[in-house]
Amino acid sequence: KTAEEEGNKAAAMVFTHAMKAEEVHAALYDEAARNLDEEGEVFYYLCPVCGNIEKGRPEKCRICNVSGDKFIKY
Template sequence: MSSKDNLKAAFTGESMANRTYLAFAKKADDEGYSQIAKLFRAAAAAETVHALNHLQRMGGIGTTMDNLKEAINGETYEFESMYPKFIEEAKTEGDNRAQWSFEVANKVERIHAGLFEKALSEIGKNEEVDYYVCSVCGHTHEGKPESNCPVCGAPASKFEKID
């Protein structure tokens, strides 16, 4: 493999390690191991540095215009191809928990693609708006939600404002 491929593989590994340690930190806090939770958060922060170093060196960060286009492509792949296939396979297997996880993500990726497309079409004159994210399903909402999450049904109190 070339260093370019290796940077991609290392970026993947570091990205997964970061997310895994974040989950492990929450679990450690739940179990009362606050010091170990802190260590997992510290390691997660370090894996963020590694992931971003690798991403930068593999040329993975373009101009914001390019980055929006890449985001739209990625989201579109997920909601047109990846998640629909995964949802069908989960139905065939009768794996309801996996099916739910794929279905809500699928709906949210379509919304992300729309938000990125709007941002791209208005670039340089983007309207100021706050985003709120559903902590249950990831639904991404322009402005403060007044009612239940339209994707997963969670109450409006489950949304978190993004700064």
């Protein structure tokens, strides 16, 4: 709120992206904890712009709309 109130649009956008990415991270952690006994490799894809993580390479980032081909595979 402070960034928005001060008119700092760039900071407000960064904080909004970070908050949304952390919501996704929490869901992924929860899913991983429930599936600890499953075997096999799992790959994740990281958005280099906002930090969003996806289980598969998306067409575009659901948070910042960057193209999916920019995502880094882990």
